[in-house]
Amino acid sequence: MLEIRNLFVAYGKIVAVSKLSLTVNEGEIVTVVGSNGAGKTTTLRTVSGMLKPQSGEISFKGRSIVGLSPEAIVTRGISHSPEGRMVFGRLTITENLKLGAYNRKDAAGVKIDMERMFEMFPVLEQRKSQRAGTLSGGEQQMLAIARSLMSRPTLLLLDEPSLGLAPLLVEQIFDVVVELRNEGATILLVEQNANEALRISDRAYVLETGTVTVEGPSIELINNPQLRAAYLGLD
């Protein structure tokens, strides 16, 4: 579904991603793990059109999306839930969700999806007319995910959904990710919480200084002792 070939992204002279290749097939959860500054977020931001690559190819459903604007990419079916959640704190929860469907023209479908989000995240419904800034960190993360689902994406990019959350909430968020996949979503997940992320994903890539060093089925990565020590900080 998503094909990244030989991607090269730089901020000025600082190279953030080089020769990166990555594939996400339909219905998969693919995890990208790696330490801070490895290029995970840069990769996602390039896919969603926020950054322009120096070279390389990104294609989605067989068509190139390099050079498209973020809104065009959302319209093609990729939705990006950013690191740090970035909900609109001064807008209500309902408004945040409506904005997630900003480019959709089917008002009836938007309404149905809104109900679906409230079913999936009951806490959002209870507080739907409150400002999003009043939500706790975990609730804001749920809102961020719900907001990105409102565009009805075929591919969901999730950047560090567990960041800064208490362990119990981390569990909840990962449960949601699994539930989404069971409903047929395709997910590209970036995580520092490698252990959890590998446990729920089908395949994984390890990123180091902007390039893929290891890739394979998640189960193999979890069980590779060398990898556990070297890249995942597990023992």
Place this chain on the structure above:
Amino acid sequence: MTMNYILQQLVNGLALGSIYALLAIGLTMVYGILRLINFAHGDLMMLGAYVSSIFISATVVPILFAVMIPTLLMAVMGLIVERTAYKPLRGAPEVAMLITSLGVSRLIQNSTVLALSPQPRAFSLPGDLTKTMNVGGIRFTQLDVLTFALVIVLMVLLTLYINRSKTGMAMRASSENLQAARLIGINVNWAIGAAFVLGSALAGTAGFLWASRYGIIDPFMGFLPGVKAFVAAVIGGIGSIRGAVVGGVLLGVAEIGFVGFLPPEFSGYRDAFVFTLLLIVLLVRPNGLFGASEVERA
């Protein structure tokens, strides 16, 4: 000092303050999204005043045109300025836009000098608008009433638009987090354009009101009111429309109070007073009266 005198100054202050409020709304909307101090905003007010003067002197057309035409024309003008001067600078450092806005301001002023003349012109309203009415010892003109009515109606409309419409929602989202707005597929250029169109339209209306109040217009008349309106927006809490309105009214009342209640020899310092007030507010409440803290913004 009689009660009447105090009330009279209050009326004058409110009238001046509502014009500041109209200007401040445009400045605060644009700053909210782009972090740009648009120095050219006051110059659109000046252009609005000149456009208005054409209809004021033509006695055959209704006065309504003198308000509406500059409002509509400045809406278009604001969009032209945005698309030609500021849009090419998206992603550039904020200071580049700031300097550009100073340049646009100068360009508008000097083009007006070149096209017309640097000489001030009279802007005289039809007689009945300036006729004074006496209500309980306080003097009003019809213009005062028109000013208040216009400002209140425009603010209600704007607030409804910002709070209820899809574009208004996109503008608020963009103002809070431009990156997140782009990520979820909001066309931020559209939201920015809307902020310029709405704000500049209000500057056009303000041009009519300002010129009517002072009876004279010149190509440089807009700059200082523009800067003072920015002060008003900062006092109210930059980025907040409610703050811009409250800040504008407070500033107008304070400025008139300064002139009206202190000995006449102080009145030359009214502009200095305005900026001193800004410094004090910033010391006590760095985010202004209704400002979002940076924490909330992030």
